[in-house]
Amino acid sequence: MKIAIAGAGALGSRFGYMLHQAGNEVILIDNWVDHIQAIREHGLKMTIDAETFTAEIPIITPQEITSDQTVDLVIVFTKAMQLDQMIQDIKPIMNDDTDILCLLNGIGHEDIIAKYIDAKNIFIGNTMWTASLVGPGHSKSFGSGSINLQNLGEGQEIEAKKIAACLSEAGLNARFTDNVHATIYLKACVNGTMNGLCTILDVDMATFGETNQAHEIVTTIVKEFAAVAAHENIELNVDDAVAFIEKCYDRQTIGDHYPSMHQDLIRNHRMTEIDYINGAISRKGQKYGVATPYCDFLTQLIHVKENIVLK
Ligand SMILES: NC(=O)C1=CN([C@@H]2O[C@H](COP(=O)(O)OP(=O)(O)OC[C@H]3O[C@@H](n4cnc5c(N)ncnc54)[C@H](OP(=O)(O)O)[C@@H]3O)[C@@H](O)[C@H]2O)C=CC1
Numbered sequence: 001m002k003i004a005i006a007g008a009g010a011l012g013s014r015f016g017y018m019l020h021q022a023g024n025e026v027i028l029i030d031n032w033v034d035h036i037q038a039i040r041e042h043g044l045k046m047t048i049d050a051e052t053f054t055a056e057i058p059i060i061t062p063q064e065i066t067s068d069q070t071v072d073l074v075i076v077f078t079k080a081m082q083l084d085q086m087i088q089d090i091k092p093i094m095n096d097d098t099d100i101l102c103l104l105n106g107i108g109h110e111d112i113i114a115k116y117i118d119a120k121n122i123f124i125g126n127t128m129w130t131a132s133l134v135g136p137g138h139s140k141s142f143g144s145g146s147i148n149l150q151n152l153g154e155g156q157e158i159e160a161k162k163i164a165a166c167l168s169e170a171g172l173n174a175r176f177t178d179n180v181h182a183t184i185y186l187k188a189c190v191n192g193t194m195n196g197l198c199t200i201l202d203v204d205m206a207t208f209g210e211t212n213q214a215h216e217i218v219t220t221i222v223k224e225f226a227a228v229a230a231h232e233n234i235e236l237n238v239d240d241a242v243a244f245i246e247k248c249y250d251r252q253t254i255g256d257h258y259p260s261m262h263q264d265l266i267r268n269h270r271m272t273e274i275d276y277i278n279g280a281i282s283r284k285g286q287k288y289g290v291a292t293p294y295c296d297f298l299t300q301l302i303h304v305k306e307n308i309v310l311k
């Protein structure tokens with residue numbers, strides 16, 4: 001399959017590498033000049049479980065797209081706040097049959113994509129794969145992960161299952177779900193607890209999980225997500241979600257991982273996606289008349305931290 005990774009940062013590079021190694025024709029699309037130069041000169045470096053590999057994968061900026069480069073599938077891995085512009089920029093690489101898959105953390109990305117792309121070509125979901133950038137041209141990751149995905153448009157289940165099969169053939173452990181919004185909310189509960197809390201507390205997930213207060217804090221935040229989800233006819237079982245989140249504390253899997261929000265703000269001094277995670281719950285809470293004090297406060301805290309770190 002001809003696949004473009006639009007937003008080839010940490011996770012985009014991991015996906016691009018694994019799909020390339022599985023024999024797909026992969027092209028990376030990004031705007032970060034140093035990253036592009038490093039990959040063009042030395043290939044994409046991918047460290048997986050402490051072993052480093054290099055792959056020669058083409059990388060271009062959106063402005064370098066040519067009309068003969070249309071692809072079968074675009075997988076977007078920008079940050080949430082970059083998504084709108086990237087979708088506009090990559091239109092030339094898409095024809096009427098090109099599908100787009102969005103696995104970004106957060107809620108509501110399909111509304112942005114649907115401004116530019118027909119619903120029949122939009123596929124959404126979430127992933128538990130992880131990665132972090134060592135530097136330009138070099139992504140690092142450990143452990144395994146999974147992907148849930150579904151078609152946004154009616155009657156595109158077969159296409160969705162084809163995409164899931166392609167990802168699974170590359171070892172990305174993808175499955176089709178007929179309840180993707182529930183899985184997106186479940187993943188958002190993970191990000192809505194781990195990302196903001198580990199960023200503010202400057203700890204990895206296992207260290208946070210070892211505290212006496214972790215369970216109560218996580219449960220309170222998840223209850224806010226569940227109350228908002230109920231207004232969208234999405235059933236989110238609080239106990240199951242808390243148990244799913246607490247699996248992140250295992251140092252044998254991803255417990256040592258600093259969530260991507262910590263990487264953004266504390267390590268790379270970049271803006272976070274808080275407004276698409278806890279901030280989205282706060283906005284929806286106001287819309288539905290649901291109190292979301294913990295999401296409200298955590299969103300404020302992250303913005304305060306952004307103001308301090310980025311001033
Ligand atoms: N990392 C993880 O473990 C996980 C991440 N996710 C989600 O996947 C999506 C992508 O995340 P992730 O891959 O971590 O994002 P990254 O920040 O690594 O990459 C996203 C984009 O940010 C830009 N960028 C990154 N670093 C720099 C830099 N130093 N200077 C300039 N530009 C930079 C690049 O875009 P450009 O230069 O073109 O603007 C890049 O394509 C997000 O929604 C995230 O929440 C989901 C699960 C796990």
Ligand SMILES: CC(C)(CO)C(=O)C(=O)O
Nearest residue numbers: 130190191194195259260
């Ligand atoms: C690893 C995990 C699940 C932590 O929330 C993630 O999605 C991220 O780092 O953004």
